[in-house]
Amino acid sequence: MTENPTLVQRLTDLGRRALGMRRRLPSAPPPPAERKKYKGYSQWRLVWRRFLRNRAGVAGGVVILFIAFCVFFAEFLSPHHVNTRYNEYTHMPPQRVHIFSADGIHLPFVYAIRGYVDPETGLRKYVEDRSTRHTIRFFTRGDTYSFYGIFESDIRFIGAGQGNPFFLLGTDRFGRDLLSRILVGGRVSFTVGLLAVFLSLTLGTMMGMISGYYGGVIDNFVQRTIEVIYSFPSIPILMALSALLPPHWPGYLTFMGIVTVLALVGWGGLAREIRGKTLAIRDSDFVLAARVAGAKDGRIIFRHVLPAMSSHVIVITTLAIPSFILSESTLSFLGLGIKPPMTSWGLLLSDAMNIYVLALYPWLLFPGLCILITVLAFNFLGDGIRDATAPFGH
Amino acid sequence: MNAPSTHPAPAATEKADDIILEVRGLKTYFPVKKGIWRRVVGHVKAVDGVDLTLRRGETLGLVGESGCGKTTLGRSIIRLIEPTAGSIHFHHGGERIDLMQLGRGEMRRLRRELQYIFQDPFSSLNPWMNVFDIVSEPLVVNRVASGSELRGRVESLIRRVGLKPDHLRRYPYAFSGGQRQRIGIARALALNPSLIIADEPVSALDVSVQAQILNLLEELQDEFNLTYIFVAHDLSVVEHISDRVAVMYLGEIVETAESGELYRNPSHPYTAALLSAVLDPDPDRRPERPRMKGIVPDPADAPPGCKFHTRCLYAEPHCAREVPVLREVAPGHESKACASCLERMRAEATGRAAEGVESASDRAEDVPHVSPAPLAAPVEDADNSPSNEGKQ
Known part of the structure; x- marks a missing residue:
């Protein structure tokens, strides 16, 4: 722009500044040293760089790390023992x-x-x-x-x-500290989500990849099985399966039982997504190239299909964790999941089942808030990773 | 292309019958399924009875329109796509091996000799692997080399295709199309194959880069005594690189000849039509209209008789009934054109040549044959867009 900008130029400039746009500069390439370094980056580092630019995703990740830290050190961080009853302080507000x-x-x-x-x-x-x-x-x-x-x-x-x-978050009807219970119960909810996702991911990836890679009869069988599982309404089938768990089992066995039930019902969706992705990658040129090179199926699956799918898998995993947390909460809320003396967010929420309790003791809804925050954080994180991987994950 | 100078004595004597590949009656059909029960209602005959003979060290150009089965043929020959019928005899180490009879494991071992260069340099390199992993994969998979020997071989390969060893740590996204194609070539060379099928290796590249890659391929051919099947739709590229050219139409080979002969003396109406569509760098020459009508028929429902008759300008009633066969029209020159059609083509060509000698192409002047250009009267209102700009 010259020394005497015209009115139009000034106005455009003003407008641009108001909109936070920079005036178009002659394109400045990054300094050569930096560019050279950038070229050696692997896909993962590129994805990481992109992810860091997504604020919602990073915030989600930080919240999840915080929650993970809190539930791991739950006993240390909580002021009281989960099951200590303070009989003179029942239903005390925060x-x-x-x-x-x-x-x-x-x-x-x-x-x-x-x-x-x-x-x-x-x-x-x-x-x-x-x-x-x-x-x-x-x-x-x-x-x-x-x-x-x-x-x-x-x-x-x-x-x-x-x-x-x-009692920073008040107490329940037995005078137990709600904060301590949320921390310890969070560990159950959180780990149920992670373990169930791990199990169903293992199952789902295996079935999905076999189904997509080999196709034909195998594919048909796996897909029809998934459809059968999905054609049942989920809550009744979850209830039926968890009713199978013997009531006299100790807490940790029930916990593992719940994880298994959730994974068995939930692997289908993951398997389907992975099958679709496998189908796409199986016929891609680089897989053909590996076959030309003489690679066997195992190598193609583990060296080519799986890595090309990994970003996709991470995204669907991250987005699947909240649904498992919610399922666990649903089951526990209905009294079919985690049983006392263990506790979880869903079980804590079951104390707030009726409107009378809600009106008088609204702080009993805090576990619900925790579920909300966790689920949202996972969703933001998942979306962030998906956006970061999208342009590279051919 | 002549045999490389490294061992001239045996090559000179055996050249004529030093055959590397014989393809006979190759068919690749894809079933068309319909309805809930996925019943097979028909077949797409992508490759429908192809015969090919390849001599060691030569380059066979395979041309045709999109969808005529060039890529499928190329992939069927090395069984990347399983052919439906036919035989593929590959001469290797004094043996004559029918690739169609090999089990999966045997085929995998023989792939060392049969390599493939992909059309799309972007999708054919795994974006999650760096260049070293990509180029070394064939060597690793076949347990040819490991450790520092592997590194050395990969480095020399990458140098040979014109890249630098410090490119090996980079990932495919950091390269241009031409560089990526060089990586693909290095990968195909890694196992020191004898036959390379190049599937339109330059069609995805800039014209300026195309020449570099073509030259590289020619240099490598001399250096490693390679035999190429070069698939392309661009006749000028094929003319440049091929010793012989096979023209494909709807899954069949309609004409084969030494490349010079084919360009001078096209003996199938389809070849003539294709040649008329080649753009000329001379801006004063009015481009001709492609001399055929209509579009490629559905390969699942190919016309009976001569498959080209629906588009041929010389079609007669008998063309829909009689299936033409490949027959020799000149030494080493085979065509599927029927006798009547060939006659009319020749007659028209000589008529045109007599009419406009002054406009005959340069190529036609130094050969006794007819000019390839004026075989038929151009269809009215010829498209007069400038030829070479359209190509860029």
């Missing part, structure tokens, strides 16, 4: 954390709580006892827990002193 009191500023603290029965409604009510402060402490002693059977400890990340009421 407690407020204070910094200011009548006599000035303090470290964050909670007031002691006094419960009483409302003479009019007959319901339990709670008031803060402003005379007693319990300072919130970190790395403090609390209930003893076992860290995955490796060691036992009573050091917890946060607490307000042994036996003192400290």
Whole structure:
């Protein structure tokens, strides 16, 4: 642009700036050193670079890492033992954390709580006892827990002193701390999602690849099987299968049972997607080229078909995890999934089954919020990965 | 192309019968299925009775319109697509092996001798593998080399096709079409094959790059004593590289001849029509209209009798009934054109040649045969778009 830009030029310029567009510059190629480095990048590094540019996807990933961290260290992070009942604090609403009191500023603290029965409604009510402060402490002693059977400890990340009421998300009808239960229950929900997806992915990839690669009768058989599974309504079939699990089984066996049931019902969708992708890749020129080179089926499947599919598999996996989490929640909500003393988000939500409870104790919906956030985060992550892989995954 | 100079003595004496490949009656049909029960209601006869004989060290050009079965023929010969019937005899190590009789394992081992160059340099390289993995795959799969020997061989291959060893770490997306095709050629060369089927190796490339790749292929042919089947739809490319040319129409070979002879003296109406469609770099010459009518018939429902009669300008009633056979019209020159049709072609050609000697092409002047250009009167209102620009 010259020194005296015309009115039109000025206006266009202004408009562009308002829209956040840069004026068109003579195309500047990246410095040669950088370009050279870029050319040696593998597909994975290109995908990673693209993924980092997708904010929603990265945010989803960060949230999932955070959740994964929280549920892994659930006992350490939770202030109380999952099943400790504080009988004098049943259905207590979330407690407020204070910094200011009548006599000035303090470290964050909670007031002691006094419960009483409302003479009019007959319901339990709670008031803060402003005379007693319990300072919130970190790395403090609390209930003893076992860290995955490796060691036992009573050091917890946060607490307000042994036996003192400290319920940041309130309590349930037995006076158990909801935050602690959400953390520990989250581990079940989260791992059910991961394990079920792992199982159904293994099954689905195998069946899908065999079905797509060999085609013909095998393909027909696998696809018809999937259709039969899918033609049943999912909740009744899940209920029927989980009703098969013996009620006297210990918790971890039930847990594995639920995972298996979910995977058995859910592999079809994955298998179908993988079959479609396999069909497309099987007839691609580079697979033909491998055959010309003399490669056998095994090598073609593992060196050519599978890697070309991997980004696709990652995406469908990421997008399938939330549906498994939801299925587990559904089952547990209906009382057919995880059984006490274990807990999960779905089981916690089953406490909030009727409108009466919801109206009086709305904090019991917190597990639902956790499910919502997790599912959304997985979806954002999956979409992000899909967008990042799309232009390369021929 | 003559035999390479590396061993001239045996090549000179045996050249005439040093046959590498004999294809007889090759048919590749694809079933057409319809309805819920996927019943076979017909066949697409992509390759319908092809005979070919290839001498060691020569280049056979295979030309024809899109959909005439060139690619299918090329792939059927090395059983990338399973042929329906026929025989493919491959001469290797003094033996005459029928590829159609080989089991999967035997065929896989013999693939070392039969390599393939793909048309599309973009889809034929696995985007998840780097160049080293791509080029070394044939060597690794066949356990030819490993470790530093493998690296050395791959590096020399990649140098031979005009790339640099530090390109080996890169992935296919970092290369241009021409470079990718070079990678494909390096891969095809890796096993030191004797026969390479090149499926339109330059049609996806820029014209400027086409010449480089063609020259590379010719150099490699001399150096490694390669035999090529060169599939193309571009007659000028084929003329440049081929010793002999086979013209395909609807799954059949309608004419074969030494390439010079074919261009000077096309003896099938289809070949003549194809040649009339070749664009001429001379901007003053008015391009002729392709001398045939209509479009390619559905290969699942090919016309009876002479398959070309629906489009032929010389068609007569008997053409729909009688199936023509390949017969020799000149030494080493075979055509499927029937006698009457050939006669009319010749008559028209000589008539035209007498009429417009001044407009006869340069090529026609130094040969005794008829000019390829004015075989028939151009159809009215010839398309007069500038020829060479259309090609770019």
